[in-house]
Every structure is written in structure tokens, then in C-alpha cells.
Ligand SMILES: Cc1ncc(C[n+]2csc(CCOP(=O)(O)OP(=O)(O)O)c2C)c(N)n1
């Protein structure tokens with residue numbers, strides 16, 4: 001990669017002769033395949049952005065002229081062109097490059113949040129700030145057709161279009177796909193545009209004819225203008241953008257660097273809000289990705305670059321068990337329908353969609369709409385199952401609270417990737433769901449520990465008819481089933497201490513580690529009873545009763561400590577005047593640097609060693625206080 005390695009930054013990209021650019025694109029493409037094959041990552045989206053990103057850095061002066069990438073998963077090329085080629089061998093690894101833009105890595109990176117549909121709002125804010133300071137520099141946002149189906153994008157467009165003097169260049173990277181193929185009216189309008197690549201030139205000819213026409217009476221001008229308007233309306237619905245007051249440039253072949261450069265320069269020259277519609281192919285240039293019909297290698301694990309074969313085989317995933325059980329439930333319950341927010345396969349809904357296509361809805365990257373639409377489906381007598389990643393539920397909290405729970409509607413939300421995910425960085429950890437859901441009146445939340453309890457919890461959830469039910473589980477492979485020795489209401493007793501000393505409340509994926517902690521504690525004379533609440537909201541009377549019977553309660557959850565299961569249990573004990581000390585272990589209120597799940601859990605003190613040590617400390621302290629209390633009492637007696 002001699003050419004790529006010779007580039008110190010965008011200024012070197014701009015200095016290249018046009019003739020050298022195809023070779024640069026080829027080197028970048030090779031570098032992407034070679035490095036992502038070793039680390040995993042978002043290969044498909046980045047292969048689709050090679051030429052587009054080269055052109056962007058030749059036309060705009062980053063970082064002075066901000067380039068904001070929506071979702072940020074397609075910013076690897078941007079990183080390579082801004083001096084970070086060397087870092088790719090440790091992409092998404094602790095201490096290596098983040099898989100998303102990172103303000104700590106480079107001034108060229110503006111937005112780290114991996115949640116989609118935000119870029120236009122950032123661009124609107126940046127542009128307003130520059131305008132206040134009398135600064136006319138342009139701001140560029142790169143947004144995918146998928147992210148353009150998110151509501152925030154249209155809130156921002158409404159604002160951006162309001163100021164014709166603020167130079168915001170919106171590059172729509174249109175590859176026809178989100179994870180799933182992009183859906184809805186927006187997608188249809190973009191697809192219509194894609195099908196008419198020549199219309200823009202035709203329109204350009206008419207515009208030029210109008211401008212070239214000799215000064216003529218208004219009749220000829222009006223006639224020509226009518227032709228232009230008619231041509232525009234008939235040939236293309238880019239009225240979607242122009243009717244908003246945005247200029248539109250495109251569609252342009254997003255893999256033709258010269259064409260993209262030309263379109264970007266033209267857009268820049270307008271000095272106002274403008275859409276550049278680039279048509280790209282996800283996975284472009286690497287056939288195993290380009291031809292993949294499921295998701296064009298949107299996010300891949302480690303693979304063999306020559307064959308494209310996945311290298312790392314994992315066991316049955318949590319998602320697979322959910323997918324299988326939902327199909328079984330769907331066969332028995334014709335009222336059950338499924339909703340995805342542009343992630344049919346990753347959330348496990350594909351088998352349900354294949355079996356019940358008329359009962360499956362992909363709403364685009366629109367979680368807020370998904371929840372309120374689900375409330376509507378429920379009001380009409382159905383039982384929707386909305387499958388999203390835990391972190392993306394944050395976006396739809398108000399809809400869950402006010403549109404589902406307030407109306408006590410039977411909607412089931414299934415949260416995949418709950419808890420620490422790790423490599424996808426801070427905004428992807430599913431660490432807030434138990435905290436934010438703990439304040440939703442009437443909501444039931446299950447955290448299964450294995451396949452058997454997952455299947456059981458899903459069935460229990462779809463039988464809840466008087467409000468929202470939620471089930472959460474982590475990314476990755478299932479553990480072996482973990483049998484209970486006794487069931488107390490919803491609570492499973494997994495290990496009974498020989499005396500009622502410590503009650504260890506293990507939530508979901510924390511169960512295996514807590515079982516090991518209990519064995520380790522027993523070796524040190526500390527008796528630990530391990531229970532799995534299964535349903536962590538609402539707190540069950542049985543769990544309160546179990547807590548009351550012990551001298552110390554310790555809760556361990558793969559979720560935020562603040563407002564989590566431990567906090568909720570403490571409050572429940574307080575409400576029932578149960579005076580037993582509770583110690584809560586969970587994720588502290590911080591954003592975690594990307595790394596493996598194990599590394600982040602260690603950062604949070606959620607390892608077997610950490611938990612065992614804490615329990616030993618708390619137990620010793622209790623004993624010391626008790627003994628001190630005994631001594632004190634004896635001294636008082638003698639006094
Ligand atoms: C709010 C939110 N929901 C879901 C996701 C998961 N997600 C990441 S990228 C992606 C698809 C984005 O599609 P598009 O914007 O078209 O970009 P492309 O990958 O096609 O380049 C999705 C759904 C997300 N990051 N944020």
C-alpha cells in the first residue's frame with residue numbers, strides 16, 4: 001500500500017493527481033479486506049464508501065470544514081485518509097482504533113455516538129454556530145439511506161432547509177440497504193431517483209438552455225420554465241428534497257471519484273443547504289460481501305479473506321434461541337406479530353418473517369415509531385413483539401412509557417445485546433435498559449440466564465396482557481442450561497448456602513459467574529445462597545422474603561448500577577420494612593472505552609475474583625461490627 005501509506009492527511013489526498021485516485025481506492029479496498037478479516041468489523045459499509053470518502057477529503061478541508069458521519073460505522077476510510085492507516089491491525093480492540101469516529105483519536109472526528117440518524121442535527125448545530133460567528137465554512141454530513149429513515153433526520157432537515165444561507169452539504173450514501181433492505185416511502189423515492197441516472201443531465205440541459213436563452217419575452221421564458229418544472233416533477237420525485245427547500249445534486253455514481261468530486265464541488269458552490277445523492281453498493285469490490293443477500297456483510301466477524309469463509313464458529317447464540325421460540329409461539333398465537341427497526345436478521349426475526357411474512361413489520365431505523373406503532377397494533381387486539389438492541393431502546397423510552405405503559409398495552413419488547421457488548425464502544429453497550437425501565441409503571445422485565453429460561457420468559461411475556469413486558473439477553477453464545485434446586489414464585493434458587501448468611505441475587509448472564517463466586521466463598525467459610533429472580537421487575541414478594549431471611553444481600557447485574565435491580569430491590573425491602581443490608585454490584589455510571597466484553601466487565605469490577613473479594617470484605621466487616629457490638633454490650637453491662 002505504498003500510496004496509501006504515503007498519505008499523512010487530507011492535504012496529501014488533495015495533492016494527488018486524479019489519475020492516481022483509482023490506485024488509491026484499490027489500495028484502500030485491499031487494506032480494508034485484509035485488516036477487517038483479522039479483527040472483524042463493518043466491512044460492507046466501508047467498502048461502499050471508498051471513492052465517496054476520497055472525494056469528500058479532496059473537496060472539503062477537514063477538520064476545519066467538519067465531515068460528520070452518521071452512525072459512524074462507515075468511517076474506516078476516513079480514518080485511513082486522516083493519518084491512521086497503521087492503527088487498523090488493532091481495530092475495535094482495547095488500546096487500538098475505535099470502530100467509530102473518536103474525538104480522542106483525531107480532530108477530524110466529530111461524532112462518536114453510533115446511534116443512527118443524528119448527523120444532520122449535529123450539522124445543523126455546527127452550521128448555526130458558524131453562522132453566528134460570521135463564518136461561512138460549509139458543514140458536511142454523510143448519512144446512509146437507512147439512517148435517513150430515522151425520524152431525527154427529518155426533524156433536522158426541516159431546520160436545515162429553513163436557512164438558505166447556511167452551507168450544509170448532506171451526502172446521502174444510498175446503497176439501498178440498512179441492515180435489511182431499506183424500506184418505506186423515503187426508500188422508494190430514492191430508488192426512483194436511482195433508476196433515472198440520466199434525468200439530472202436532462203434537467204441540467206434545460207436549465208442551461210434557460211440561462212443561455214436570449215433575453216426573451218416572458219412567454220418563452222415561462223414556457224421553458226414550465227418544461228423544466230414538468231420534466232422535474234415527471235422524471236423525478238427529488239421534489240422530496242426540493243419541496244423542502246433543499247437543492248438536490250444527483251444521483252451520482254458513488255464509485256466514480258471524478259463524478260462525486262464534481263457533484264461535491266457543485267454542491268459546495270451553492271453556499272446553502274443541498275443534498276448530494278450518491279448511489280453506492282454495500283460491499284463494493286469484494287464479491288463475498290457484495291453478493292451477500294442477507295446484509296452485504298454489514299458487520300462481520302473474523303474471516304478468511306481469500307474464501308470469505310467465517311473463521312470463528314460460535315455455539316448457539318441467545319438470538320437463535322429467541323428466534324426459534326418466537327416461531328413456535330407464532331404458530332400457536334396468531335395474534336403475535338413482530339416488529340424490527342431495520343435489523344431483521346441481527347435481532348433474530350428473520351425465521352418469523354419467513355414463516356409469517358404478513359405478521360412481520362420492518363419500520364426502518366425508527367425505534368420510536370416501532371414502539372408507538374406497536375401500541376396501535378395492541379390496541380387493535382394483537383400482541384406485538386418488538387425486537388431491538390438494548391442500547392437502541394434508549395431512543396424509544398418515551399414511547400414505551402407514554403404510548404405503551406400509560407395505556408397498559410400488551411407489547412413485548414425483546415432486547416438483544418443487553419449488557420456489555422464491548423467492541424462496538426460506549427454507545428453500544430446495552431447498559432441502561434434496566435435502569436430506565438425500572439421507572440415505568442406496570443412494566444415487567446425478565447432477564448433469563450440460559451436457553452430454557454429464555455424460552456420460558458418469552459412465553460410468559462406474551463401472556464402478559466395488561467402492560468408492557470420486556471426480555472433482555474446478551475450478545476453471543478448461550479451458556480449450558482443452569483437448573484434450579486427450587487422455585488419460589490418467579491425466583492429460582494440455584495444454590496442453597498448451609499446457613500442463611502449471604503443471599504447472592506444473580507441477574508441473567510451474571511449467573512454462571514455468581515455460581516463460581518459462591519463456591520469460592522464456601523472455600524473461605526462464607527455461606528452463599530444464589531438466586532435468579534428471572535423476572536427482575538416488578539420485585540417479587542418471594543425475593544423480598546428470601547432477602548429478609550439472610551444477613552446480607554448482594555446483587556450482581558450486567559447493567560447500570562444506578563437504578564438497576566439492586567436499587568429496585570433495596571427500595572422494595574425498605575417499603576416492606578425489611579432491614580437487611582443490600583450491596584449492589586453493576587456497571588458504574590460511565591462510558592466504557594471499546595474492548596472485549598471481558599475487559600469491560602473487568603473495568604467494572606464484575607469478575608468472579610472481584611465479586612468474591614467484595615463479599616469477603618462485607619462479610620468480614622459485618623463480623624467485626626457484630627463482635628465489636630458484643631464487646632460494647634459487655635462493657636456497658638460492666639459499667
Ligand atoms: C438508532 C439505531 N438503530 C439501529 C442501529 C443499528 N444500525 C447500525 S448501522 C445500521 C444500518 C445503517 O444503514 P445506512 O444508514 O443505510 O448505512 P449503510 O450501513 O448502508 O452504509 C443500523 C440499523 C443504530 N446504529 N442506531
Ligand SMILES: CC(=O)[C@@H](O)[C@H](O)COP(=O)(O)O
Nearest residue numbers: 071073114299346417424475
Ligand atoms: C453500527 C451498528 O449499530 C451495528 O452495525 C452494530 O455494530 C452491530 O452490532 P452486532 O455486530 O452486535 O450485530
Ligand SMILES: [Mg+2]
Nearest residue numbers: 144145146177
Ligand atoms: Mg444504506
